[in-house]
Amino acid sequence: MGLSASPTGPGTRVRLCGKEGPPGPRRHSLTRGLPRTRGTAAVLPGAGGGSRAQRVKGLGGAHARGHRPPRLSQRVPSRPPREGAGGGGAGGGRRAPTARAEPFKTRGAPRAPPAAALPALPRPRALCWPPRRCGRARQACALGGGSRSAGAPSMRPPSMSGHCLLAPIPESSSDCLPPKDIKLAVLGAGRVGKSGKLYSRLVYVEGDQLSLQIQDTPGGIQVQDNLLQVADPLSRCVQWADGFLLVYSITDYDSYQAIRPLYQHIRKVHPDARVPVVIVGNKGDLLHARQVQTHDGVQLANELGSLFLEISTSENYEDVCDVFQHLCKEVSKSHGVSGERRRASIIPRPRSPNMQDLKRRFKQALSSKVKAPSALG
Numbered sequence: 001m002g003l004s005a006s007p008t009g010p011g012t013r014v015r016l017c018g019k020e021g022p023p024g025p026r027r028h029s030l031t032r033g034l035p036r037t038r039g040t041a042a043v044l045p046g047a048g049g050g051s052r053a054q055r056v057k058g059l060g061g062a063h064a065r066g067h068r069p070p071r072l073s074q075r076v077p078s079r080p081p082r083e084g085a086g087g088g089g090a091g092g093g094r095r096a097p098t099a100r101a102e103p104f105k106t107r108g109a110p111r112a113p114p115a116a117a118l119p120a121l122p123r124p125r126a127l128c129w130p131p132r133r134c135g136r137a138r139q140a141c142a143l144g145g146g147s148r149s150a151g152a153p154s155m156r157p158p159s160m161s162g163h164c165l166l167a168p169i170p171e172s173s174s175d176c177l178p179p180k181d182i183k184l185a186v187l188g189a190g191r192v193g194k195s196g197k198l199y200s201r202l203v204y205v206e207g208d209q210l211s212l213q214i215q216d217t218p219g220g221i222q223v224q225d226n227l228l229q230v231a232d233p234l235s236r237c238v239q240w241a242d243g244f245l246l247v248y249s250i251t252d253y254d255s256y257q258a259i260r261p262l263y264q265h266i267r268k269v270h271p272d273a274r275v276p277v278v279i280v281g282n283k284g285d286l287l288h289a290r291q292v293q294t295h296d297g298v299q300l301a302n303e304l305g306s307l308f309l310e311i312s313t314s315e316n317y318e319d320v321c322d323v324f325q326h327l328c329k330e331v332s333k334s335h336g337v338s339g340e341r342r343r344a345s346i347i348p349r350p351r352s353p354n355m356q357d358l359k360r361r362f363k364q365a366l367s368s369k370v371k372a373p374s375a376l377g
């Protein structure tokens with residue numbers, strides 16, 4: 001999924017992140033990096049709605065909106081600039097080679113070399129957005145991809161030459177235990193900035209190696225009279241995934257209204273499991289075109305018991321990375337819990353002959369004790 005964004009009019013097809021062709025400077029992405037500026041708010045379920053200063057508890061601190069935006073999880077220290085990294089402002093110099101998102105990768109497919117063996121990538125460079133601000137080079141936030149240290153999430157893409165929710169996520173090597181599968185789906189109405197693709201990567205989150213797969217539903221969804229018209233691909237995607245990112249655009253009230261039916265559909269498909277869901281209001285940079293207020297997003301998220309984040313993929317990808325990290329952790333946790341339960345239920349009770357024998361002897365001993373007093377009496 002790529003939260004791709006550019007100010008094109010309706011009907012204009014914009015290249016999705018990770019697709020073939022040269023990346024344009026106006027693409028936006030949920031996992032590609034641009035420095036955080038405005039347009040970001042996050043709340044956890046239960047947090048009070050209405051205020052722009054939203055708190056994120058237990059996920060790495062809280063920040064008042066307007067200052068440093070809240071984080072969903074601990075940030076990874078920026079990668080130091082590499083030697084020979086291309087400098088220059090936006091639009092200047094050569095574009096850094098972008099790690100291309102690969103199509104769905106099946107298990108057993110050749111894996112990327114260990115992080116240490118990856119070729120040095122030029123330091124990523126952010127492009128200004130909207131264009132009026134272009135020309136001012138911004139410092140890119142390098143992601144700690146490939147880090148093997150425990151607790152260091154490595155979901156950060158090495159390049160941010162475009163803007164996509166589902167920008168390439170660096171792959172870690174898998175030379176230890178088989179990774180846990182984490183399947184996330186990005187759902188939302190059309191043109192909210194999802195950009196469809198399935199990404200598959202091995203990543204580290206808090207020292208755990210995860211096989212992360214992210215699927216978006218290109219083309220969006222249809223909602224009529226508050227009812228979701230569930231197309232086959234969407235249905236399959238909802239069944240397949242075990243964590244969800246529901247995306248709307250703050251400039252499109254209809255896309256916001258599509259969130260609730262989507263959520264209900266997820267709950268219907270996964271009635272037993274409390275699958276983690278995060279709601280994202282994208283295009284936070286287009287304040288002049290805002291149709292959905294932040295408190296609307298907060299309120300909905302509170303009602304549905306989800307995490308909420310308002311972002312601009314065009315201006316900041318870090319929150320997106322954080323959302324994915326949060327989702328990964330939640331899914332990983334839920335896997336752990338259900339896995340334990342499953343294991344507990346399938347482990348048969350020991351029925352060794354010894355146990356049977358012990359039981360019998362115990363019964364005998366009891367009955368002889370019971371009999372003994374009456375014999376004495």
Ligand SMILES: Nc1nc2c(ncn2[C@@H]2O[C@H](COP(=O)(O)OP(=O)(O)OP(=O)(O)O)[C@@H](O)[C@H]2O)c(=O)[nH]1
Binds near residue numbers: 026
């Ligand atoms: N200004 C701005 N534009 C954005 C942002 N995110 C996405 N866009 C633009 O929104 C448009 C739609 O983006 P897509 O990524 O194609 O949206 P989508 O949800 O994948 O659309 P479908 O393929 O129809 O499902 C593109 O022109 C993007 O450049 C953002 O944060 N800010």
